[in-house]
Amino acid sequence: MPLAYTPTNVPVTINADACIADKGCTVCVDVCPLDVLAIDMAKGTAYMKYDECWYCMPCEADCPTNAVTVSIPYLLR
Amino acid sequence: MTTDNSETIMQVDVLVIGGGTAGPMAAVKAKQANPKLNVVLLEKANVKRSGCISMGMDGLNNAVIPGHATPEQYVKEITVANDGIVNQKTVMAYAQKSFDMINLLDSWGVKFEKDETGDYNVKKVHHMGTYVLPMPEGHHMKRILYRQLKKHRVKVINRFMVTRLLTGKHGELAGAVLLNSRTAEIAVIQAKAVILCTGAAGRLGLPSSGYLFGTYENPTNAGDGYALAYHAGAELSGLECYQINPLIKDYNGPACAYVTGPFGGYTANAEGQRFIECDYWSGQMMLEFYRELESGRGPVFLKLDHLAEETIDEIEVILHSNERPSRGRFHERRGNNYRERMVEMHISEIGFCSGHSASGVWVDENARTTVPGIYAAGDLACVPHNYMLGAFVYGAIAGQDAAEYCAGHEFAELDMQQIEMEKARVLAPLQRQDGITPYQMEYKLRRMVNDYLQPPKVTKKMEIGMERFSEIRDDLQYLCASDPHELMRATEMQFILDCAEMAAAASLYRTESRWGLYHYRVDYPQTDDANWYCHVQTIKGDTDQPECFKREIAPYIVELNDEEKGAYSKLRVASTSA
Structure with missing residues (x-):
């Protein structure tokens, strides 16, 4: 039973210029109740790895550099 | 491993x-x-x-x-x-x-x-x-x-x-x-x-x-x-x-009538008319909500557009900074301004x-x-x-x-066999190279929950639902997870399956209607106190299927008179009843 992947537009976006994940910050990853964010080690920024968002906003509220923006997922907008 | x-x-x-x-x-x-x-x-x-x-x-x-x-x-x-x-x-x-x-x-x-x-x-x-x-x-x-x-x-x-x-x-x-x-x-x-x-x-x-x-x-x-x-x-x-709750349609979060009610906001039909006496969430209130939603005067809205500017300002600050603050963002995109128009509402999933x-x-x-x-x-x-x-x-x-x-208690001894069996069960999806993903299986399961368990409840539909759930249970042998995160979702999906089977079993067992929309059975539309003034309990039976039984209601410590008992059955505003 082979698998295929369906691309999807994710609701949480990160401003790479403002993100300080390269300095060791993981606040947004830590506070997400659904654990959907991760750090891209190569780029040194956070990103949304799984499209499983409750649009609850701790990631945006707790980011020390205001790098995170939560949009309403497209299906709900 | x-x-x-x-x-x-x-x-x-x-x-x-x-x-x-x-x-x-x-x-x-x-x-x-x-x-x-x-x-x-x-x-x-x-x-x-x-x-x-x-x-x-x-x-x-x-x-x-x-x-x-x-x-x-x-x-x-x-x-x-x-x-x-x-x-x-x-x-x-x-x-x-x-x-x-x-x-x-x-x-x-x-x-x-x-x-x-x-x-x-x-x-x-x-x-x-x-x-x-x-x-x-x-x-x-x-x-x-x-x-x-x-x-x-x-x-x-x-x-x-x-x-x-x-x-x-x-x-x-x-x-x-x-x-x-x-x-x-x-x-x-x-x-x-x-x-x-x-x-x-x-x-x-x-x-x-x-x-x-x-x-x-x-x-x-x-x-x-x-x-x-x-x-x-x-x-x-x-x-x-x-x-089942009344929510902002699509956004699917509370509207929220408990906050806006004391300020003068209320739930209204498409004509802007109030149709329920009280916005407190109960099964009886939800049934009136559902009826209005499905009627020619539907759908249902949260009405605030009659309130003063400073009142709406205050409501906005509360609703857009607490509990579900992304509400404001949702409204902005839809052009929903509380001052200008009512906000469309809907009922939640079960x-x-x-x-x-x-x-x-x-x-x-x-x-x-x-x-x-x-x-x-x-x-x-x-x-x-x-x-x-x-x-x-x-x-x-x-x-x-x-x-x-x-x-007053010592530690109970751990049963190593129980632990080994559980470890094997939980980790199995991670060991499969391919199969059915937790997302697919969860989507199908929850769609079946909507199709067959969502009120108004119908006996035959719930029985068919049980069959579909049982087929999904057979498919668990194909459930595959590609990383630990997906394994968490796969494990949760199995909890949801347990809950779906319990929901169907308990709903089929109580052959009457009660709690307004929450347990509205089309083929048993009356409340039957003679047989069902009791709790329905669910436990895991000997055959690993949910089993239900009645539990007596303990004698009340606060007595109610007849007028009080009927209070929540009179929620519809009289002028809007069909």
Whole structure:
């Protein structure tokens, strides 16, 4: 039973210029109740790895550099 | 993964599962009761922002404050709102401790609305009494709880979920099997007592948007505790009394009439007419909501456009900074300005939640389940309409009682075979190279829940639903997860399947209609007190299928007269009845 992947537009976006994940910050990853964010080690920024968002906003509220923006997922907008 | 017994085994006195609302309170109170106890608070996410109050809460919905309400009045209100099916002792235990809890939270720094004399500024939303206490700055709730956890030196373990509780030779609690959602590490905790604080079963129905995680409840609340209690042999109750809530359409969060009601906002039909007397969430209210939604005067809206500018400003500040702050963002994109037009509403997917309805793990007034050593508090514990304050009160009760229980009990012996079987079950999806993903299986399961279990309930449809669920259970052998995160979802998906089967079994068992829309059976449309004035309990039967039986309602400690009994059956505004 082979698998295929369906691309999807994710609701949480990160401003790479403002993100300080390269300095060791993981606040947004830590506070997400659904654990959907991760750090891209190569780029040194956070990103949304799984499209499983409750649009609850701790990631945006707790980011020390205001790098995170939560949009309403497209299906709900 | 090796097959030796190399997993971590930890020993703790009290294991609190779930760090949202009831959990932190339970852990703090267990520690206060006996500071020497080893108390661990386990959280699937991170306690700093976990649970359904991750962004705080805009008010208390059920504050019993002297001068505004009495415990007896409150017990009456909830008895009537829940169509008589309550264990009044549990509601009374909440009501009597409600005021002390408000004062405790106040002393911890939670900011409640007060009047110019410093008294709590309580508002009327319920049909009979006055119980709503606004918290316009309630967004700081989680920070306050976190501070208390640190102060009381509660050990916190984040990013672990419990997959099964372990039981001893006599059916008592022995411990829990844990799964790390980032590494797929399996760990075992031997415990004298556990307190289940895992919240509602919020991922049971599929929201009409089709987005798996766009649920009313925080979607991390997949019904873990309901399934854990079930497999450990505990009784569950009122599972046919679903949670269904009136929400902002598509956004699927509260509108929120409890906040706007006291300011003059209300639920209206397309003509802008009020059609229900009272916006307090009950099954009877939901039935009127559903009827209006499906009628020629539908759909249903939240009406604020008649209010003064400064009133709307105040409402916006509360609604767009608390509980579900992304509401404002949703409205902006739709061009929904409260000043100019009404906001379209809809009904939520079904779920289990005793915080709003009555579907829960059976507990007594000490938060004890029917299994020695297992406690439950918060949305998943069957204390009807308990809300956030009820979660705090029952968290406190459970923490104190569990601490006492530890003093009189030794650790039950762990059964290594139970652990090995569970480890194999949980990790199986990770060992498959391909198959069916947890997302596909969950989507299909939850679509079937909508198609066959959502009220109005029809006997044959629910029976077909059972067949579909059983086919999905057969497919579990193909469930595959490509990383530890997906394994967490695969494990949750199996909890949801347990809950779906329990929901169908309990709904089929009660052959009458009750609680308005929550248990509206088209082929048994009447309420039948002669046969069904009782609790319906669900347990895991000998054949591994849910089994239901009746439990008598304990004699009321607060009597009701006939007029009071009928109060919630007269919710429709007379001029709008068909």
